Amino acid sequence: MTHTDSVQWQLEVDKKDIAYIVSIFDAYENFAIVRTLDQSKGLIQLMISPDYLEETRKLLDNLKAEIPLRVL
Template sequence: MKKAIMKGRNLLCKVDVKDIAFLNAIFEWYHEVATVRTKDRKEGLIELWIAPTFYEDALKAIDYLKSGGFVKKFEIVKEVGDDWHKE
């Protein structure tokens, strides 16, 4: 019997443009939690590709970055599908 593949969860987020590189570096350091993909650099839209078992950790990281003053803006716009391979 085959095991079902666990799909990740992807969040579309709006951030200050100046913080995109910083956020990418933070999540790159903790690569098992999420990967950052810039969707629209001019608008500050990024997509977080979150590993299935680390969704709660990713949300905690977002809250920590906001509450700690590390980033001024980090708004989750919506959850999007993981159909990046179809783009």
């Protein structure tokens, strides 16, 4: 997946949860790539495969039940 054929979402999370989110998306290999934009502010970017957009949305909804996160 390259940058140009992905959907980008920015998220605001607690900085202590960044590693957890990265590990979740590593487990779901093809859903998205996580990039840290500003660790001190808890800003990350998901580069989402268009084929997994709905699955990524559902995964984020489930994560919201565990940790505070906000899609910007």
